[in-house]
Amino acid sequence: MxxxxxxxxxxxxxxxxxxxxxxxxxxxxxxxxxxxxxxxxxxxxxxxxxxxxxxxxxxxxxxxxxxxxxxxxxxGLSENGDHPVQLAWDEVDVPQCGYCQAGQIMTAAALLKKKPHPSAEEIANTMHGNICRCGAYHRIREAVTLASTKM
Ligand code: FES
Ligand code: FES
Known part of the structure; x- marks a missing residue:
């Protein structure tokens, strides 16, 4: 230790x-x-x-x-759950079981920090490595796209 x-x-x-x-x-x-x-x-x-x-x-x-x-x-991503990615997640109502969601949100937030307005292909490529057993991929991509309009 x-x-x-x-x-x-x-x-x-x-x-x-x-x-x-x-x-x-x-x-x-x-x-x-x-x-x-x-x-x-x-x-x-x-x-x-x-x-x-x-x-x-x-x-x-x-x-x-x-x-x-x-x-x-x-x-620590935001004070009150009001990071643009979190707001978009709420608006699109992304989660199913929720287990993968913190990882999805952190991956999306890092992408938008580096590139506030990524293309659909860049979003798909970045989010590709985050597995969602509930298969919420369509809503995840939709929420990242929406968040990019709020950055
Ligand atoms: S628990 Fe770390 S990548 Fe799966
Ligand atoms: S919402 Fe259930 S694993 Fe992604």
């Missing part, structure tokens, strides 16, 4: 964990930020997506010792 200092959602945090502990478990178990979900655990589904310096990363295979930039989770 060792002490690691992280900035998560704008707050300095200190955790005492093994160096190879995935960031996902630090967020969920050490810091109680359970909005970020565990699904495949092998960086294949996107459920655990968070931002490192505004870039989408999969936290399930990222050792805490490798985290050198500020982390943003779904809890």
């Amino acid at each position: 060792a002490i690691f200092k992280l900035t998560v959602n704008g707050k300095e945090q200190q955790v005492d964990v093994d160096a190879d502990t995935p960031l996902l478990w630090v967020l969920r178990d050490s810091l109680g930020l359970t909005g970020t979900k565990y699904a495949c655990g092998i960086a294949q589904c996107g459920a655990c997506t968070v931002h490192l310096n505004d870039v989408a990363v999969r936290s399930c295979m990222l050792p805490v010792s490798a985290v050198k930039a500020p982390v943003t989770t779904i809890e």
